[in-house]
Amino acid sequence: MLELKNIVKEFGAFKALSDVTFSVKPGQVVGLVGENGAGKSTLMKILNGVHQPDGGEFTLNGEPVALNGPRDAAKRGIGMVYQEQSLIPILTVAENLFLGNEDRFIRYGRIDWKAMGKAAQRFLEQVEIDIDPFTETGTLSFMQRQMVELAKVLRLQDMTDGDLYILLDEPTSVLEKEEIEILFGVIRRIRDRAGIIFVSHRLDEVIEVSDQIFVLKDGETVRILDKAEANPPLIHELMVGRSAAGSYYRESERRAPLDEVVLEIKDLGKEGEFKKVNFDLKAGEVMALVGTEGAGIEPVMRSIYGLETVDSGQVKFRGKDMTNPSCSEAVFAGIGYVPRERKTEGIIEPMSIEENVVLPNLPKMTRFGLIDFPQIRKATNHLFGPLRIKAESRLAPCSSLSGGNQQKVVLAKWYNTGAKLFLLDHPTRGLDVGAKEDVFDLIREICGNGAAVLLIADTLEEAIGLSHRIIVFRDGQETARFDNTDPDVAVTPLDLVGNMV
Amino acid sequence: MKIKLNTQGIFLPFAALVVSVGLVGAVDSTFLKPSVLINLFADMSTLFLMALGLTFVIMTGSIDLSPQAVAALSSVVLALLLPSWGYLAIPVALIAGVAAGAIAGVVFAILKIPSFVATLAVGGITASLTLFMSDQRAIQLDTQLRASKLDWAIGDVFGLPNEVIVAAIAFIVMLVIERATPYGKAVRAVGFNEFAARAAGIRLLWIKLSVFMVAGFMSALSGIVLAGRLAAGSPTIANEFLLPAIAAVVLGGTALTGGTGSVLRTLLGVMLIAVFRTGMNFVGVDVLAQQIVFGLILVLAVGLSINRASSETVK
Numbered sequence: 001m002l003e004l005k006n007i008v009k010e011f012g013a014f015k016a017l018s019d020v021t022f023s024v025k026p027g028q029v030v031g032l033v034g035e036n037g038a039g040k041s042t043l044m045k046i047l048n049g050v051h052q053p054d055g056g057e058f059t060l061n062g063e064p065v066a067l068n069g070p071r072d073a074a075k076r077g078i079g080m081v082y083q084e085q086s087l088i089p090i091l092t093v094a095e096n097l098f099l100g101n102e103d104r105f106i107r108y109g110r111i112d113w114k115a116m117g118k119a120a121q122r123f124l125e126q127v128e129i130d131i132d133p134f135t136e137t138g139t140l141s142f143m144q145r146q147m148v149e150l151a152k153v154l155r156l157q158d159m160t161d162g163d164l165y166i167l168l169d170e171p172t173s174v175l176e177k178e179e180i181e182i183l184f185g186v187i188r189r190i191r192d193r194a195g196i197i198f199v200s201h202r203l204d205e206v207i208e209v210s211d212q213i214f215v216l217k218d219g220e221t222v223r224i225l226d227k228a229e230a231n232p233p234l235i236h237e238l239m240v241g242r243s244a245a246g247s248y249y250r251e252s253e254r255r256a257p258l259d260e261v262v263l264e265i266k267d268l269g270k271e272g273e274f275k276k277v278n279f280d281l282k283a284g285e286v287m288a289l290v291g292t293e294g295a296g297i298e299p300v301m302r303s304i305y306g307l308e309t310v311d312s313g314q315v316k317f318r319g320k321d322m323t324n325p326s327c328s329e330a331v332f333a334g335i336g337y338v339p340r341e342r343k344t345e346g347i348i349e350p351m352s353i354e355e356n357v358v359l360p361n362l363p364k365m366t367r368f369g370l371i372d373f374p375q376i377r378k379a380t381n382h383l384f385g386p387l388r389i390k391a392e393s394r395l396a397p398c399s400s401l402s403g404g405n406q407q408k409v410v411l412a413k414w415y416n417t418g419a420k421l422f423l424l425d426h427p428t429r430g431l432d433v434g435a436k437e438d439v440f441d442l443i444r445e446i447c448g449n450g451a452a453v454l455l456i457a458d459t460l461e462e463a464i465g466l467s468h469r470i471i472v473f474r475d476g477q478e479t480a481r482f483d484n485t486d487p488d489v490a491v492t493p494l495d496l497v498g499n500m501v
Numbered sequence: 502m503k504i505k506l507n508t509q510g511i512f513l514p515f516a517a518l519v520v521s522v523g524l525v526g527a528v529d530s531t532f533l534k535p536s537v538l539i540n541l542f543a544d545m546s547t548l549f550l551m552a553l554g555l556t557f558v559i560m561t562g563s564i565d566l567s568p569q570a571v572a573a574l575s576s577v578v579l580a581l582l583l584p585s586w587g588y589l590a591i592p593v594a595l596i597a598g599v600a601a602g603a604i605a606g607v608v609f610a611i612l613k614i615p616s617f618v619a620t621l622a623v624g625g626i627t628a629s630l631t632l633f634m635s636d637q638r639a640i641q642l643d644t645q646l647r648a649s650k651l652d653w654a655i656g657d658v659f660g661l662p663n664e665v666i667v668a669a670i671a672f673i674v675m676l677v678i679e680r681a682t683p684y685g686k687a688v689r690a691v692g693f694n695e696f697a698a699r700a701a702g703i704r705l706l707w708i709k710l711s712v713f714m715v716a717g718f719m720s721a722l723s724g725i726v727l728a729g730r731l732a733a734g735s736p737t738i739a740n741e742f743l744l745p746a747i748a749a750v751v752l753g754g755t756a757l758t759g760g761t762g763s764v765l766r767t768l769l770g771v772m773l774i775a776v777f778r779t780g781m782n783f784v785g786v787d788v789l790a791q792q793i794v795f796g797l798i799l800v801l802a803v804g805l806s807i808n809r810a811s812s813e814t815v816k
Contacts, residue, residue, distance in 0.1 A: 307700070331702025345700040348693045350760055359690060360702040362683035370681045413701065 001025045001061060002047075002078070002165050002195060008055030009042055009219075016042040018219040020056070024195040026163040029187060031206035032199045034216030035239050035432035040199055043216070044167055047197070048080045049073035061162065077160035079153035080167040087145055087152075089138030094120035096137050097152050101159075123151040127186050142293075143179040146171060147186070154190065164194035170430070171198070172205055176292050177497070184209050201432060202459075203232040215239060236433055248437070249465025253444040256485070257285035257468060261319075262421050262452040263304070268313035273299040274476035277313070281421070286443065286453040288463035291473035292500055297456055298340070300473075301423050304454070305337045306330045318420060331360045336414025340425040340456075342403070346410040349399035353391055354380045356398055356409050361417045383412045388438050404435025411442055422446055422453045429458050440466065460493035472499040513805070514753050514769045521773065525780040532783060539662065545775035546664035547572075547723045547730070549768070551742060552749045553675050554719025556767045557712040559750050561692045562759025563609065563616035565716045567624030568746060571601045572724030572739035574631045579725050580640035580734025583650060591650075595721045601627050602717020606710035620713070631736040639735035642728065651729035664726055671722065675764045688712060692759030744792060748799040749774045757803060774798075 002024050009017040017039045024030045034040050045051040046058070049067030058065055060076060067073045070080070087096045094113075097120050098105070105116045113134075120133035127147045137145065153166050168187075172180045187196055187209055200206050206213060213225040215238045223238050260283040269275040274296030281287050289297040302308045304315055306325040315323045317333055325333070339345035347356050358365060358376050365372050365379070380394045387408045391401055398406055407427065414422060424443070428436045443453055443466060457463035463470055464484060470491065472480040480499035482491045526533040551568045558565040575594040582590035605623040609616045647655075656663045679685040690698040691708045699705040720739075728734045753770030755762030777798065781791050 305700075326704070327699050328702045328704045337700055339700055344694070345696045348690050348697045348701075350693050351690065355686060355690075359686065359698075362686055366683060370677070371683065371686070373681075 003059045004043075004046070004053075004056065005059075006056040007043070007046065007053045007058065009039075009046060009051060010054050016219055017046075017053075019221070020216065020219065021221045021224075022214055024165060024197055026165075026193070026195045027191055028212065029191055029196045029198055029210050031210035031213040032197055032216065033201075033203065033206055033213060033235060033239060035434055038216040038239070038432075039219040040216060042219075044080070044169060044197075044199065047073070047078060047165075047167055049078070074156055075160060077156055077162050078165045078167070079156045080169065081146075081149045081153055081171060082169060087137050087148060089136070091137055092134045093124070093131060093137055093140070093148055094133035096148060097123060097133075097155055101155075120151075123154050124148075126154055126190060127151045128182070128189075143175060143182070146175065146183070150186065150190075154193075157193065165197065166190075166194050167197045167199070169199050170201065172200055172202060180205065201430065203235050207232065207235075239433060248440070249462070250440050250444045251465065253441075253448070254286075254468070254485075255284060255448060257282035257447075257452075258450060259283075260450075262317065263454070264314075264316040265300075265304075266314045266316070268300065268303070268310050268315065270299060270303060270308065270310045270312075272476075273308075274473070275312075276477060278478070279471060279481075281452045281454060283420070283450045283452055284447045285469070286447060286455055286467045288455045288457055288467035288470045289473060290457070290460060290463050290470060290496055290500065294475075295473040295500070296476035297473050298425060301337075301425055301454060301456060304330070304421075305335060305423055307337075331417065334418070334420040335423065336360075336417060336419035336421070337423045338407075338410050338414065338425060338427050340429065342406055342410060342429075347398045347406055350397055352395045352397055353389065353401070353409055354394045357383060357412050357416055360413060379416055383416060387412050387415070387442065402435075404431045404438070407431060407435065408438065408442075411439065415442070415446070420451050422451055424453060424455045426456055426458050428462065460496050463496070464491050464493065470496065472496055474500055511754060511766060511769065514766065514773060517752075518769055518773050518776065521776045521780065525776060525783060528780075529783045532779065539660075539665070541775050541779055542668075543662035543664045545771055545778075546662075546668035547727045547739075548742060548745055548749065548774065549668050549771040550671055550719050550723035550726065551739070552746045552767050552771050553671055553764055554716035554723075555746055556675070556750050556755055556762060556764050557679075557688055558616070558716045559747075559755050559757060560688050560759060560762040561709060561712050562695075562757075563709070563712070564747070564757070565602075565605070565620045565713060566617055566743065567601065567605055567620040567627060568716060568720040568723075569739040569742040570624040570627040570631065571598045571717050571720035572727060572742065573736050574598065574601060574627050574634075575721035575724035576728035576734035576738045577631050577635045577640060577736060578734070579728050580642055581634065583642065583646060588650060591725060594725055595718060598717040598719075598721020598724065599714050600717070602713040602715070602720075603710070605717070606713035609713065610706050610709035628736065635734065635736050637736065639733040639738075642732045642734070644732070647729060647732055651725075654726045655729040664730070667722075667726060671719065672764060672768060679764055684708075689760055689762075692762070694760075741792060744795045744799065745774050745778075748795050748802060751799060752802040 004020060004022040007017050007020040020039065020043055032040055042051060046053050049069045049072050052066060065076065094116050098116060102111055105112045117133045124131060124133060127150045129144055129147045131144060137148065157164055171183060175183060198206060198209055207230045211227055213230050214221055215223045215225065215235060217239060261280050262283050263281040265277055265279050268277040277300055289300065291297045299308050303310045306327045306329065309324045314321060322333060343349065354376060357380050362371065365375050384394065389405050389408045391405060398409055428439050431439065447453060455467060457466065468485050470482040470484055471478055482495065484491050531537060551572060555565055555568060575598045578597045579590050579594040582593055601623060605620045608614050608619040608623060654663055654667055658666065687703045687708050690703060691705060695705055724739060727738050731738065749770035750767050751757060752773050753766030755766050777794065778791060781794065
């Protein structure tokens with residue numbers, strides 16, 4: 001049994017954990033939930049030996065332990081499946097599984113590949129994926145790689161005499177529904193051999209898979225729930241300290257779109273990605289595109305913004321042709337893009353909040369060619385309040401912000417340009433409930449101001465909750481279209497799924 | 502917050518400058534005489550001009566290995582044209598530098614050849630062209646012609662050498678561009694994260710291309726001032742400049758990984774290099790051996806630079 005009692009962790013004056021109690025037994029799946037900044041990551045890093053606690057007790061089977069890093073944690077049977085994957089794409093699956101631990105396969109100074117393959121096969125079977133251990137890892141799908149990650153942690157069985165503890169950090173955030181089911185199946189099967197710690201923002205999933213749920217808030221364990229008593233509204237309330245607002249997606253704020261057509265897409269096609277895409281979008285309207293990974297909805301969105309080029313068809317923005325623009329043309333015309341990968345395309349982390357916010361608009365905020373600093377300060381300060389960005393100051397680097405606040409900076413950036421069309425690709429990905437609600441508020445406000453929103457949502461519920469209309473894609477083509485504003489017909493996730501697969 | 506960060510990054514090169522000036526002054530106190538220091542500034546002005554242009558390139562995360570070839574080209578163009586074209590030779594020499602930079606920029610940004618290869622190749626071509634144009638020899642500038650047409654670069658105002666004034670003006674212009682124009686912000690943004698910069702509507706290709714044109718312009722200006730000082734245009738006029746120029750930029754704390762950096766830092770870096778160089782002269786280190794020191798300084802400066810710790814792999 002792995003047990004933490006009254007754990008404290010401080011970073012300078014900042015108390016990341018003030019009183020955390022946590023335990024997991026072999027054969028048990030425990031969920032760990034909390035808002036961004038509640039201390040989940042810090043707790044994970046303590047369990048994994050990256051950080052050492054400043055106070056409290058950390059015991060393994062009753063013995064106090066002090067871990068010296070992830071390698072030491074691994075030796076004691078504690079392994080972590082990382083959110084951002086740690087596999088090396090050009091190596092084979094078997095090589096990845098035994099990277100740094102090849103010694104046992106060495107015969108006469110060289111690696112006995114057959115033996116390594118066999119051993120790898122054994123672990124792959126445990127996570128139930130049917131792949132050749134000599135496949136190059138880079139050719140696998142995301143889901144398969146996730147399973148290989150899991151197998152890599154299971155390998156610790158051979159290295160430790162004691163029990164195995166596996167940390168899963170947001171393992172489902174990029175998986176599709178059916179892939180999540182497979183993952184859960186595997187989790188249920190390997191629990192006989194291990195204690196599993198499951199961290200996720202998706203409360204329904206946590207409840208489904210966990211026996212017990214630890215709720216963190218502001219660095220403290222506020223409640224330990226048994227599966228039977230757990231439900232999403234209760235956990236939500238414990239996490240944020242208030243109950244979820246009556247209408248989570250701000251349905252009551254949804255207004256009818258205006259007559260002005262902002263975006264017209266005609267017969268848009270791109271070889272191998274999507275074809276014959278047709279729709280138009282009105283001012284004040286939210287249109288959700290849904291589809292599985294590879295259904296082509298992201299390429300459609302990215303090609304409107306000029307990040308991908310189309311082979312056929314036409315895009316008209318506010319009456320003017322805008323097929324295959326450059327990004328700067330799209331920005332200049334009044335399109336804003338909130339990318340799925342926040343850290344790579346959304347923000348420039350070392351630059352300040354202010355610099356990030358005004359970046360697309362800078363050429364317009366000048367006097368005699370020089371940046372008009374007072375104007376910029378006014379614009380940024382003006383955005384801080386309504387967007388509830390929590391930061392030291394507008395000059396703080398974006399790297400110092402939590403994920404939720406970084407996302408608000410990305411939204412603020414386009415808000416500031418006065419964009420007429422917002423392309424939102426998973427705008428709530430990885431955000432906690434509170435930050436999500438802020439984003440929903442913003443989307444409503446954007447529409448209220450007469451801009452149009454094209455949305456790829458994180459979940460089907462979100463797509464339904466936010467949108468006026470929904471287009472379902474499969475294999476790059478539209479399969480169905482739903483009007484979500486009809487009060488007599490409620491669109492359900494099941495309606496959508498039926499057209500997705 | 503912002504101010505704190507800036508001073509932190511700049512403290513080390515500044516302290517190094519104070520210490521090394523003190524050290525050289527302790528060995529030979531004539532070094533601290535105002536006239537010696539002013540001469541030092543004048544001597545380093547050509548290196549500084551070159552390093553100024555290089556700073557923007559390095560801030561975008563690229564490198565330019567062609568500045569000494571470009572400086573030589575512009576000195577030769579100037580020396581060839583000055584007798585017949587007069588003042589017009591100066592803009593032509595500058596345009597030659599911008600053109601060389603533009604070609605390197607196109608090879609890098611449009612053809613997507615890594616910048617060190619692109620500038621190495623274009624620099625090589627430029628150097629050969631310069632040799633061809635000059636018939637492999639130095640082209641002397643007539644004394645009177647030099648005095649009348651290049652006085653702005655090599656004369657003096659109230660005892661202050663004009664090289665220093667030219668360098669100071671170039672510095673202030675570059676500093677304003679860097680700090681107070683959308684272009685300067687775009688250069689930093691591209692250096693930190695070009696994907697996010699592009700998604701923010703910055704014209705990525707233009708920024709990546711144009712910094713080489715800026716570098717070409719500055720190298721050409723450096724070549725013109727050099728030609729004035731040495732009374733000749735020569736294909737070898739700026740040899741031994743590349744290493745100290747890169748060393749100066751990096752020594753000031755501009756990161757080779759892009760983003761972090763400033764022409765202000767380059768000013769400090771060039772001063773450091775100048776003090777080292779003069780110090781070595783005072784102590785009696787052979788001029789040829791000084792390149793060894795600059796090579797070592799470059800490695801040391803990159804080793805000490807702030808950004809290295811955060812990037813886990815080096816390529």
